[in-house]
Amino acid sequence: MAVDRLSVTVPSELGAALRALAEARGETVSTIVTEAIALQIRLAALDLALAEADQTFGPVGEALVAEAEAELVVASRAGRSRKRRRPAR
Numbered sequence: 001m002a003v004d005r006l007s008v009t010v011p012s013e014l015g016a017a018l019r020a021l022a023e024a025r026g027e028t029v030s031t032i033v034t035e036a037i038a039l040q041i042r043l044a045a046l047d048l049a050l051a052e053a054d055q056t057f058g059p060v061g062e063a064l065v066a067e068a069e070a071e072l073v074v075a076s077r078a079g080r081s082r083k084r085r086r087p088a089r
Contacts, residue, residue, distance in 0.1 A: 008033075018032060018033070
């Protein structure tokens with residue numbers, strides 16, 4: 001795989017936190033930065049797709065958003081509950 005070497009400047013506190021995170025994960029700073037960049041690119045693509053969907057189909061109503069959020073909360077709680085009840089192997 002071809003790579004592109006970049007140089008970035010960040011506040012020293014952020015750099016220290018990034019190095020600590022990399023060490024805690026057993027990863028390189030480059031790996032974490034690469035994952036962060038990839039996530040930002042995916043989020044930007046999603047934002048674009050959602051804007052296009054809104055333009056094509058109209059915005060999603062607040063009631064539907066609230067309903068979906070409530071379903072996510074219930075599903076999240078159910079998932080955490082199942083994880084706690086798993087027997088040790």
